[in-house]
Amino acid sequence: MTDQAFVTLTTNDAYAKGALVLGSSLKQHRTTRRLAVLTTPQVSDSMRKVLETVFDEVIMVDVLDSGDSAHLTLMKRPELGVTLTKLHCWSLTQYSKCVFMDADTLVLANIDDLFEREELSAAPDPGWPDCFNSGVFVYQPSVETYNQLLHLASEQGSFDGGDQGLLNTFFSNWATTDIKKHLPFIYNLSSISIYSYLPAFKAFGANAKVVHFLGRVKPWNYTYDPKTKSVKSESHDPTMTHPEFLNLWWDIFTTNILPLLQQFGLVKDTCSYLNVLSDLVYTLAFSCGFCRKEDVSGAISHLSLREIPATAQPFVSSEERKERWEQGQADYMGADSFDNIKRKLDTYLQ
Structure with missing residues (x-):
């Protein structure tokens, strides 16, 4: 169907690898919908050409050079740069319905049935199930909705600093209004949940259709x-x-x-x-x-x-680290590694 599409976003060449694997996995499972990817100027020209071989449509989004309300919102709330880029998916009015998928997701089976769902359909977030996870969601492109989202971003910002907080505020009735808009967890299986609730994964994991590699460490x-x-x-x-x-x-x-x-x-x-x-x-x-x-x-x-290792790691406050833990985004490979936690405990036990 030419009026429906799977949409993803990449803001650099690193996430472009994820987008390419995502697109390839959708094709591997014989989707009949079009594939579209939003890119920013940080994606190299060569990588953009590679994206064009997998996706039907590669769309450049430059909030800094847009000259519209998205640009004005970014000037007011610069911390929402990537979020404002993701919101552009609502501007793809050439499509009647879309499924947005983060570039760190992987399709394990045909999921074209998602297009039978209504806006805004999404799976619960493993960290706070009354919120939906914005890694996979069904939506309807609309200039009106897009402008309303930009207005909300400008006036209130996001409670988690990203698109998920903003979208949950906008679609605030998701948790209570219509259970049909709650996607089964198998459409957005968090890789972290496999670890945190292993018995459930053993019982239901074989039915997973989409896996989401949440957290700092990505497949690449x-x-x-x-x-x-x-x-x-x-x-x-x-x-x-x-x-x-x-x-x-x-x-x-x-x-x-x-x-x-x-x-x-x-x-x-x-x-x-x-x-x-x-x-x-x-x-x-x-x-x-x-x-x-x-x-x-x-x-x-x-x-x-x-x-590439950074010359200096950005400082992360204790409060920020706590928030990341609660969101299932602990730095297991770095500051929150087992060795570091053990070392900290040892200082209290001495």
């Missing part, structure tokens, strides 16, 4: 070995309780996306290659002396998409 932050088709396990990482979703993400990436990146010059046929792409470092160590284009995924013996 892991190291993957195509020979074993598995990611490298990180100690005390809760998502590794059931790594099959991470492995599936990487399998799609190496099979479908990596050849496209190579085709457009983002990955080269070399035996050892370091190339800075936006805020990522690709490390490709090939197991053979040469490799053909069509064998690139099989020839890689070690593949890692690692973020």
Whole structure:
């Protein structure tokens, strides 16, 4: 159907990898809807060309240069930059109905049935079930709704600093009005929930249709070995309780996306290659002396998409860390790692 679409957003080349895997997974499960992606100027031209091979429509959104009320709202509330970009999905009035999906989601089965739902349909947030999680939601593009959202953003901002708080305020009756607008959790299965409620995952996880890689560590932050088709396990990482979703993400990436990146010059046929792409470092160590284009995924013996370490980590207050914990976004790989928590407890027990 040409008047309905799955929509996602990428604000840099890192999240573009996620968007590409998401788009590929939708096609893999034979969606009949169009695929659209919103991009910002931070996405490189080469990456935008790759996106055009997977998505039917690649739409540039530049809030800073829009000259409309979105620009004025950004000037008033600069902290809502990414949120205001995401709100542009309501301006896609060429479509009668859309399903928005964050770029860190992965489709496990055909989900075209979501288009039978009404606006605003979404799954409960694992951190506060009376709120919906804005990683997957059904909506109807509307200039009127878009302008109302911008007005709310300008006047009230967002209680969580992001799009989820703003959208829950706007669609404040979601929790109580119509149960049909509550998507089953299998349409937005939080990877963190697998760890926090393992018995439920064992009972219902096999029916999952969409997995959402919530939290700071994303699939592209892991190291993957195509020979074993598995990611490298990180100690005390809760998502590794059931790594099959991470492995599936990487399998799609190496099979479908990596050849496209190579085709457009983002990955080269070399035996050892370091190339800075936006805020990522690709490390490709090939197991053979040469490799053909069509064998690139099989020839890689070690593949890692690692973020360049910052020279200085931004300060995060205790209150902010507490909020992140409550939202299921603990920094398991850094400040909130098991070793750091144990070290802190030891200081009190001495």
